[in-house]
Amino acid sequence: MERIEAIKRIAEQLNDELVICNIGFPSRELYHVKDSPTHFYMLGSMGMASSIGLGLTLAQERKVVVLDGDGSVLMNMGSLVTIYNQSPENLILVVLDNECYGSTGSQCSYAKTVDLLELAKSVGFKETFLLKSDVDYKNFKNVLETKGPVFVHVKVDPGNADVPIIDLEPEKIKSRFMGEVKRID
Amino acid sequence: MESSQAVYEALKSAGIDFVVSLPCVNLGKIMEMVDCDSDIIHVPVTREEEGFGICAGAFMGGKNPAILMQNSGLGNSVNVLASLFKLYNFPILMIMSHRGTVGEFMSAQVPMGKATPRVLDALEIAYFHPKIPEEALKIIPEAWILAKTASAPLGILLDINFW
Numbered sequence: 001m002e003r004i005e006a007i008k009r010i011a012e013q014l015n016d017e018l019v020i021c022n023i024g025f026p027s028r029e030l031y032h033v034k035d036s037p038t039h040f041y042m043l044g045s046m047g048m049a050s051s052i053g054l055g056l057t058l059a060q061e062r063k064v065v066v067l068d069g070d071g072s073v074l075m076n077m078g079s080l081v082t083i084y085n086q087s088p089e090n091l092i093l094v095v096l097d098n099e100c101y102g103s104t105g106s107q108c109s110y111a112k113t114v115d116l117l118e119l120a121k122s123v124g125f126k127e128t129f130l131l132k133s134d135v136d137y138k139n140f141k142n143v144l145e146t147k148g149p150v151f152v153h154v155k156v157d158p159g160n161a162d163v164p165i166i167d168l169e170p171e172k173i174k175s176r177f178m179g180e181v182k183r184i185d
Numbered sequence: 186m187e188s189s190q191a192v193y194e195a196l197k198s199a200g201i202d203f204v205v206s207l208p209c210v211n212l213g214k215i216m217e218m219v220d221c222d223s224d225i226i227h228v229p230v231t232r233e234e235e236g237f238g239i240c241a242g243a244f245m246g247g248k249n250p251a252i253l254m255q256n257s258g259l260g261n262s263v264n265v266l267a268s269l270f271k272l273y274n275f276p277i278l279m280i281m282s283h284r285g286t287v288g289e290f291m292s293a294q295v296p297m298g299k300a301t302p303r304v305l306d307a308l309e310i311a312y313f314h315p316k317i318p319e320e321a322l323k324i325i326p327e328a329w330i331l332a333k334t335a336s337a338p339l340g341i342l343l344d345i346n347f348w
């Protein structure tokens with residue numbers, strides 16, 4: 001299963017959750033599969049998705065789902081430590097792990113040799129899930145109901161879908177997202 | 186007026202309610218004051234770059250964010266400032282202890298100390314450098330209004346002699 005299929009299966013089960021989505025193809029694929037004002041597409045700042053998600057959870061009560069990538073988590077690994085220590089109940093960190101830097105041509109990342117789920121556990125994350133089988137995806141609703149911080153490891157095959165770039169101005173992405181955050185708080 | 190007290194009071198009167206921090210010898214007292222203040226969410230971070238990401242999220246959640254950092258941390262945060270803050274127009278107040286300025290005793294601080302204003306200029310981030318606590322008390326709340334109005338990061342450089 002490639003990343004876009006995993007994104008599709010996860011996005012189908014989201015309602016009011018706020019989503020912070022990783023740079024590059026992950027955001028393009030999410031935008032293509034389903035667009036919503038609840039989505040913040042992070043167009044730059046590789047590594048920052050989990051941090052933005054953490055700040056958002058600490059500032060308000062709605063559930064926040066971060067769609068991150070293995071390469072990005074490796075770039076900002078301290079974020080796992082900060083998230084664990086701040087312990088936000090409303091944060092679900094989903095790492096789409098294709099063991100590579102997919103958006104730049106699928107060059108290998110060290111996620112090939114380092115198990116990010118074990119890493120999260122060793123940092124201290126108590127709620128961890130692995131999504132692999134169809135049943136795992138069907139049970140994603142349970143993941144959404146789990147008291148956070150939750151770490152979800154999603155193993156996917158390398159590959160980017162043939163989807164266009166996002167035709168929204170950054171300011172637009174931000175303002176409609178902030179409007180949505182205010183709508184129900 | 187005591188320097189740390191001035192910065193803390195200025196943050197309060199600016200309405201800052203969310204602070205991320207990474208220590209510098211000069212910031213210890215302010216960090217403590219912020220930590221003891223139940224009206225401010227204080228998040229110690231592992232790297233300043235991460236702190237900026239957290240502040241962008243907190244701002245979207247309705248908070249007024251500031252970062253307490255050494256100027257070295259600016260070097261750790263160039264990309265997030267450009268490709269998140271400048272790209273999406275996020276405001277933040279950057280309280281920076283500016284090491285490597287006149288009176289510095291550690292040579293290791295000098296290169297980044299010298300580069301700091303020029304890195305800010307390159308990023309087109311405006312900054313103030315209040316020289317004494319009374320000036321900081323006045324400038325910091327005004328700087329936050331400016332940051333919020335312009336939807337942009339704004340720097341406060343506090344050099345060695347300030348403390």
Ligand SMILES: Cc1ncc(C[n+]2csc(CCOP(=O)(O)OP(=O)(O)O)c2C)c(N)n1
Pocket residue numbers: 003022023024025026044045046068069070071072073096098100101102103104109264
């Ligand atoms: C600081 C920085 N370094 C490198 C890049 C180039 N880059 C953009 S996306 C990306 C890959 C991210 O990998 P991962 O988080 O695993 O996501 P994937 O595309 O594999 O889903 C890279 C290296 C960048 N944008 N910024």
Ligand SMILES: [Mg+2]
Pocket residue numbers: 069070071096097098099100101102109
């Ligand atoms: Mg990847």
